[in-house]
Amino acid sequence: MKETPLSNCERRFLLRAIEEKKRLDGRQTYDYRNIRITFGTDYGCCIVELGKTRVLGQVSCELVSPKLNRATEGILFFNLELSQMAAPAFEPGRQSDLLVKLNRLLERCLRNSKCIDTESLCVVAGEKVWQIRVDLHLLNHDGNIIDAASIAAIVALCHFRRPDVSVQGEEVTLYTPEERDPVPLSIHHMPICVSFAFFQQGTYLLVDPSEREERVMDGLLVIAMNKHREICTIQSSGGIMLLPDQVLRCSKIAGVKVAEVTELIQKALENDRKVRKEGGKFGFAESIANQRITAFKMEKASVDTSNIEEKAEEIIAEAEPPPEVVSKPVLWTPGTAQIGDGIENSWGDLEDSEKEEEEEEEGGTDEAVILDDTKMDTGGISDIGSQGVPIVLSDSEEEEMIILEPDKKPKKIRAQTASAKEKAPSKSQVKRRKKKRAAN
């Protein structure tokens, strides 16, 4: 099935909301959604829920012969699958780009960071090593698959227990779980991916984007870090330009988030270990509440409902009434009409303000000279105006419109194309011109 297209009004609304620092589910810019970790009855099986995004992770192991160039190291194998129940757009054989990208990122995050001690997986050098296989299945897609998948992978690896092996000389004994307790894997650190979504060419940033936000984002930055603030992987996609200080800021935020998530993972692992030790019930069935229909359950959305009346009233009070535009065209000659007055010739105003500025700014020694200049200039311009000869001021950005009338003098009307900002350059131009004349 094709995925539902994103309508223009949704896109516009989302971008406007992000500009106002509002998210659809009421989170703040740097907030994660609720993370829930549940374990199955087998060791190495877990489900991680990041909001509504759900990933199932399962770890299994097997004794195989090692790779030829790495005779003393175990083998790690990671696989993420996007199940068809995750989103209507996921069809077998359809989502290859996204799948390849996610798998590659997960591999870099977990394998290249050497978070698992592969040397400890060796049983007999060159002959038998453990092959650890991590299978991740995406069960529901509500944005930010990579974060949920990385958490599921590392949690499953931490939870997993492999059968105990003892080597005595040439004899290798593999114990079943009944004979000897299975042994956990040796894990050095826990790399966790944190995703940052960028909007409006890098102006706005959101942590843990939901599915809607992912549709309208410009680019994505994924930083994989562990709680010791070591960056394991960093990847930027989408082709946006990021400044170095933006990336540094993101890495600082990622450090904070990873510390929180690692703490949560430790707590969850600890809880599960306690329950298993005390002989209580564990597994997925226990994590679903009894006597309650889960289809009628919904997470609370923390939408800020305060200050709405005040804000609305403010907006109404400050909204100006629509301007009354009355158009009365004035016909000067056949073929030439004028609507409105335009802006008056404000050369005179400029002179006055210039004089004031110069008197304030400059010191005493220059004052006398400049004042003389300005007096000269005002005289000059007024003379010119009376003569009626149009002066073309080449530096001016404002065009002077001259209406030629049969009997009267030509009226100079400046078509107001400049805003207040442009008056500043014209001021400086006036200054320059004055100094030139002074030089002359």
Add this chain to the structure above:
Amino acid sequence: MDHRMGEPLVQSRLFGDGRSTYDLYGLVGRITSNSKSPQPPERDNPGGWASLCGSGSRIPEAATTPAMAEVLSVTADSVARCQARAAHKVLNQVVLPGEELVLPEHDDVDGLGGAGEQQLRLNAGTRPRMRVICGPGLRRCGDRLLVTKCGRLRHKEPGGGSGGVYWVDSQQKRYVPVKGDHVIGIVIAKSGDIFKVDVGGSEPASLSYLAFEGATKRNRPNVQVGDLIYGQCVVANKDMEPEMVCIDSCGRANGMGVIGQDGLLFKVTLGLIRKLLAPDCEIVQELGKLYPLEIVFGMNGRIWVKAKTIQQTLILANVLEACEHMTTDQRRQIFARLAES
């Protein structure tokens, strides 16, 4: 007069409480259009919810678990024993697919004569049967009604002489296009004379550019890819691609057409939409009292909402999505809290 975006909302707010604001835009048609003139659904029509929204029976809230379990066990028993139950005994109870329901026989009610007199009948052997219409979730199977969806069995008393309507109230998120439904669609392509509009079904519906009010060959409607359209399905069956129009049979738009810019579109379940579109729905009335808003409900589960500020729009969207899972009391609490702040 210079008209700016957001203008009408300002004016309507000044007029008083929010209750009457949506009337000003002529949106009454949009909100209650499904409950206007109820056309009886066709027989064996798997869809046809449109007319049933105007039914008199209020749809009660979800049952609590123990009651549900009891009811389910009873139905499971009957299904196991392959007994057909009488339809009028199973009203408002949960029925499961595969059950057969027996319609009640109609006794002679012409009390013209006394006890001894008997009417002469032309067709002496058969008894007169009522005309019963089976709605969504039911199928005719000989004499009986076969349930095809799980849910609660409902019945609507007829106004005229026919036997009324039976249907199954079920919950579903995936929409199947049905003739006569008003839906919100997203334009995905423009090709020649028609627009392709995604309504949430398996195929995009086609919408001719002439099916807008005031559209002629020269005067094309201003519709871009990605715009939202509120229209009615005129052709929707399993053999053909669905077709929709934005014009009613008289040629008037009646609230249909392109939905304006801004606002937020979100998706809810189909059962919630039917609940919201039922006449005298408390939720919609209470929403209207909160803020001035524009809202469009599509029978395909899509709701478009627009309020004055982004925050208000987000609040409305979240409240509507949560209405699905809240009991009446919780909802009243939330609305009271929103009205205070």
